[in-house]
Amino acid sequence: xxxxxxxxxxxxxxxxxxxxxxxxxxxxxxxxxxxxxxxxxxxxxxxxxxxxxxxxxxxxxxxxxxxxxxxxxxxxxxxxxxxxxxxxxxxx
Numbered sequence: 738x739x740x741x742x743x744x745x746x747x748x749x750x751x752x753x754x755x756x757x758x759x760x761x762x763x764x765x766x767x768x769x770x771x772x773x774x775x776x777x778x779x780x781x782x783x784x785x786x787x788x789x790x791x792x793x794x795x796x797x798x799x800x801x802x803x804x805x806x807x808x809x810x811x812x813x814x815x816x817x818x819x820x821x822x823x824x825x826x827x828x829x
Contacts, residue, residue, distance in 0.1 A: 746772050784808070785816035792817055793825070 803810035
């Protein structure tokens with residue numbers, strides 16, 4: 738999926754989430770559920786990339802990343818490690 742398409746889907750999801758579910762049509766509810774499910778399934782990959790960038794950029798420790806993001810440190814490390822060079826993810 739192109740980045741623009743995903744951005745549009747995320748924006749659409751945000752609009753749908755902001756509304757009362759009772760006010761949504763069946764098609765809108767299906768779109769909300771489907772998009773949310775897709776994003777949930779892709780979360781480890783997408784978040785892993787972002788966490789790896791944060792780890793490299795700020796040189797934060799895994800526990801500090803956990804405190805700042807709310808993602809448990811071990812989960813953050815697990816998601817990010819495939820996007821880090823060998824040895825780059827050593828504990829700090």
